[in-house]
Amino acid sequence: MSETHSSSPGGIALVSPLSASLGFADAISGIAATAAQREREQRLPHEEIAALKALGFGALRLPADDGGHGVSLRELFAVARDVAAADSNIAHAFRNHFWQVEAALERREHPFHAHVLDLTRRHKTIGLSFVESDAKAAGARPSAVLSRLEWDDRRQVYVGTGDKVYATGNLYNDAFVGLAVESRANGTVQYVLERGEGVGTGDDWQGFGQRLTGSGTARFRNVVVKPAHVYAADPPKAPEAAPWGFTFHQVYLTNCIAGIVRRVVLDAVEVLRARRRNFYHGEAAQPADEPALQALLGRIRAYAASIEASAVRAVEALQRAAESRGTRDDYASALAATLAASEAKVVIDDLAPQVASWLIDLGSGSVVSTAAALDRHWRNIKVIASHNPRLYKERLLGQNLLTGQLPPTGAFF
Incomplete structure (x- = not known):
């Protein structure tokens, strides 16, 4: 089976027109073409990430006259979703960097954040060096001073x-x-x-x-x-500022899952086209002509479209919150964004693994070989979804409807 993915006749494309216009089409297509091989070989994508950096992927949000691409927050998520469709590992690896850039753009007058922006301008990426323990007591707030x-x-x-x-x-x-x-x-x-x-x-x-x-x-x-x-250190937030400062992190991960599901659709088309033998009790000589398999492909497509729409809805809420920061709508829009992020996570974490499983149903025994590494989609979805489990989001959403309960404000919700 070919590992290149551009688009299907139905118009589902790996690379969006936005990413193409920004000059990322070849890099994203190349990443997609070698994703299964990297998975089989357990090869870390140092070269692929370096190539994206050189193209200014990490500087997407910087203004065009300041060394960046000048994209909006919603456009950042759209390009990141394309990268996740190519290889979710690579998209995920940029999350902490993009968050640092967002924080720096808000407070660019502070020398610390100016330093972050200068590194980003030079196509460097920034990670975290907080010293942490993974043994936190349930309900305990992690210390702000960790090193x-x-x-x-x-x-x-x-x-x-x-x-x-x-x-x-x-x-x-x-x-x-x-x-x-x-x-x-x-x-x-x-x-x-x-x-x-x-x-x-x-x-x-x-x-x-x-x-x-x-x-x-x-x-x-x-x-x-x-x-x-x-x-x-940064000065504390004003008392009237919205307290939900970490919605970006959750939306970014959910957006990565939406990218994986798009890749599942593209892989599903190739799987069905490549099958040469149908079951003896099927209704068609060729699997691509089999009504049951065509219907399953249609189901995969429909669910994937709904998953991407749910992710985009959360991104749009985050965009509105960013535009409202510092205004009288700050609190309400930030609350709406964190609730939308929770809604999207509940739905997508539930449906996306099912879509990845349907890919195996579509290909049957012909796709269980480790050579194609198609099992990676389900595994990657489940690992991303394990961040901040949806069970707590479900409870909060129910409480909010019943009593007006507000979401937690910490980084781990």
């Missing part, structure tokens, strides 16, 4: 050591940001650490899906942070 920078008087630099668990994308990032306690004043600072000596390059991620995101442990051992790259 420490010790002053080295001899070298006149700061030195830090720690581990970041679930460090998605860090293997591919050029710099890392975090909060720390600065040893001289014993106060909280934020810093930018550029990749160098002491930054680990190992991959211990053991997930059964999204295997190539580098989502294991990022290790930092006596890394050096220049004093000029240590900054005052």
